[in-house]
Amino acid sequence: MPLAVREVSIQVIEETAFNLLKLASIVLPRDVKEALRRAYETETSEMGKAQLEAILENLRVAEERQLPICQDTGVVSFYVRLGADFPVRKGIHEALVRATKRATKEVPLRPNAVDPIEERNTGDNTGRYIPFVHWEVFDGDYMELIAFPKGAGSENMCKLAMLSPAHRLKGLKKLVIDTVLEAGGKPCPPVILGVAFGGGLDIVAELAKRALLRPLDQPNPIPELAKLEEELLKAINETGIGPMGLGGRWTALRVHVDYACRHPGAYPVAIAFQCWAARRAAARINADGSVEYLTHEVG
Numbered sequence: 673m674p675l676a677v678r679e680v681s682i683q684v685i686e687e688t689a690f691n692l693l694k695l696a697s698i699v700l701p702r703d704v705k706e707a708l709r710r711a712y713e714t715e716t717s718e719m720g721k722a723q724l725e726a727i728l729e730n731l732r733v734a735e736e737r738q739l740p741i742c743q744d745t746g747v748v749s750f751y752v753r754l755g756a757d758f759p760v761r762k763g764i765h766e767a768l769v770r771a772t773k774r775a776t777k778e779v780p781l782r783p784n785a786v787d788p789i790e791e792r793n794t795g796d797n798t799g800r801y802i803p804f805v806h807w808e809v810f811d812g813d814y815m816e817l818i819a820f821p822k823g824a825g826s827e828n829m830c831k832l833a834m835l836s837p838a839h840r841l842k843g844l845k846k847l848v849i850d851t852v853l854e855a856g857g858k859p860c861p862p863v864i865l866g867v868a869f870g871g872g873l874d875i876v877a878e879l880a881k882r883a884l885l886r887p888l889d890q891p892n893p894i895p896e897l898a899k900l901e902e903e904l905l906k907a908i909n910e911t912g913i914g915p916m917g918l919g920g921r922w923t924a925l926r927v928h929v930d931y932a933c934r935h936p937g938a939y940p941v942a943i944a945f946q947c948w949a950a951r952r953a954a955a956r957i958n959a960d961g962s963v964e965y966l967t968h969e970v971g
């Protein structure tokens with residue numbers, strides 16, 4: 673009996689991962705679509721409005737024809753929250769790799785995994801550390817899975833810096849605005865920005881990327897960070913870079929900030945850009961094998 677349960681659940685995990693990759697590539701999550709619609713309705717620049725109109729039309733056509741939203745279908749990461757009492761633990765990574773290979777063929781996804789030693793495209797979006805899987809174990813009996821394919825245009829604009837602790841939040845704010853100005857239209861705005869400070873090199877990079885997973889309609893529970901997010905968003909949108917860098921009031925849809933305690937002598941900061949094609953799809957897999965999709969309407 674335990675073997676049968678495990679076999680079924682691994683299949684459910686693989687199927688769910690495939691469905692999430694397909695959903696993420698073709699349909700933006702509800703909160704991102706709503707934010708883009710709101711931006712379109714309130715954009716004051718004619719050129720900016722035209723760009724947002726094209727983006728919304730792009731989303732409509734992708735859904736209607738069941739095609740990826742963008743030609744760059746990204747490099748695949750998964751975020752796994754695994755309940756300590758979830759019945760399956762073995763073989764999850766392999767199931768995620770199989771799901772990625774299948775999605776590459778069937779969605780289809782553009783093969784984006786290049787082995788940098790051989791300079792050879794692996795052809796199926798898998799390879800050393802790809803898909804990258806972020807693991808978290810918690811007290812519970814279910815599993816949460818997020819598929820997060822991310823394109824190179826926004827990834828190339830990300831920044832990691834070791835600021836002087838003397839400058840603190842003032843230095844962070846300057847770095848964010850300078851980085852956004854330097855990026856201009858390259859990350860396909862309106863962007864979502866994940867910003868993290870404190871901790872160390874690996875910690876800020878992880879937190880800044882994770883901040884991109886927070887739904888856009890979910891306020892930061894830490895009041896100081898919520899205030900900082902609003903302040904940064906206002907300053908970024910005052911740059912006038914606008915949708916696709918062609919001018920307008922919507923350069924960013926949201927800024928999400930997180931932090932970790934820091935060493936007294938260090939002030940690491942990471943800034944993660946996400947383009948308007950902010951693809952992510954999440955599901956909860958229950959211990960009985962039932963699946964609830966959290967970001968998309970399914971069925």
Ligand code: SF4
Binds near residue numbers: 824825
């Ligand atoms: S940055 Fe985003 S929208 Fe622009 S080309 Fe890359 S994946 Fe597509």
